[in-house]
Structures are given as C-alpha cells and as structure tokens.
Amino acid sequence: MQLIATPASLCRKQTPLLVLITALFFTASARAQTTNLALDGTASQSSMAFGGDASAAIDGDTGGVYTAGSVTHTDDLVDSWWQVDLGAAYALETLRIFNRSDCCGARLSNFHISVQQASVEVFGEDFFLGTGSVPQGGMLEISLPADTSGDVVWIGFYGLNNDGNGYLSLAEFEVIGDDGDQFTRGDADEDGVFNISDAIYSLAALFVIGTTQPSCLDSADVNDDGVFDVLDPTLALESLFFAGSPPPPAPAPPVCGLDPTTDSLDCAASICP
16 A cells, blocks of 8 residues: 655635535535434225234234234225325335235235335336245345335236235235425425415525525425525426426425435425324
C-alpha cells in the first residue's frame, strides 16, 4: 500500500465538498431503510376453513405448523385468493412468501402475484403454473422492479392449485419496503387537497420574502425533478386547469404515499391524514 501525504491546504479546500458528499450519503442511507410493511396491514382472503384466518400470514411467525395457529387456510374453492392492504402506498422492494411446513406443500402453486396501487396492477407475475410449488417449509422471494409503489399485495390461484384443490395456505407473507414519510404530490400547503391554493402558496414561498417554506419539499416538487422551483406551481396550474395535462407523478393526488424516486428533497414528517 502506498501512502500519499496530502497538503493541509488541499484538505481545507475539500472539506465543504466532503461534508456535502457525506450528508448526501447518510440521507440516501436513511431513505433506503426498509421494513416488513405487512405487519401493520390488514389481511383478507376469499374464504376461511379450519380456523385459518387471513391475519395469520402477517403475524410475524414464519414457522408454518398449522396446529400452532399461524397458518392461513381457505376453503376448497376455485380461484382462492389472499391479500394484504398496506393502508397507503409505499415504495416496495421485495415480497417473501413462506409455505407451511407440516404438510401439503404442493398446494402453494399455480398462482399469480399482484402489486396494486389505487386498484391498478403495477406489478404482476405468475408462478408454478401447472407444475412445481413453493417448497414445503420453504420460501419464495420476489425482487420487485425499481420504483415499484403499491398499497395492496395479492396472491391468487388460477382455478385450482397443482395438487388439484382450492386450498390456499400461507405461513407468512412479508412485504418489504420503505416506511418513510408519506405525502401527496402537489399538496404544497399540506391541507390534504390538491387545488389552486397549492400553486399560490408555492409561488409565495418562492418569491415573497418571509413566507414559510413547505415543510415537505417532496410534495411541493410537482414535476418530481428533485428541485423546488417556479416550474412546480406552473405545472400544478396546468394539471388543474388545462384539459389533457397529465397529473403530478406518484404519489399523485389523491393518493398518499412515499416518493418512488431518490433525490435530495424530503419531508420533515408524514403529512398524510
């Protein structure tokens, strides 16, 4: 290893830049922290049999032994399904599906996974169609595309499973994502509504001395370019009053969620109701 002495004067010149780089690094690291969002969600399923409630898949127990009371169970019907409603749109990264471990592993097969936002599928994929299954006592991990944002995750059979019945059982279903501060794009004045007052407030914040700045710059960044400037209230007015103009990017009104893109802007706290 070769060590090179650096003049003190050069270090002093670089210090502000190094401080900025360090700040940005830790900001990005903080934004990248993830958690199992399903634990705070609401689970439901197409039917229930043998006491296998839908909530058993979001209780944090991946054990998979049915008699332990932590495995879901639908009735033997076609197109059985299970879902978790996260309560708001989040930036999602990974899904983990745990199969029961005591028996019947082949049942978790021939299914579709769907990530939805405001009832629209933003990601969907089929697994084990006609053959194979999630291993008994095993886990299927699904890496979602970058910038996937959703509020509901759904799993359902195509008719019956590869075992020839409609029983859908899950030991656990984890939804890994960012649980950071949530906002509605365009709601600059944070009153819960996207309207002309947001554009007026943004213009005042930009050009009227003494106006309080938005506490959530992400919400004021209407075009999601990572900068709060005059383009944002301009595009807000276009979206509100010019037919054919696109709505603000996600999380677009009235959706409340996380910023699916990484930039230097942030919110002091969640501003969603």
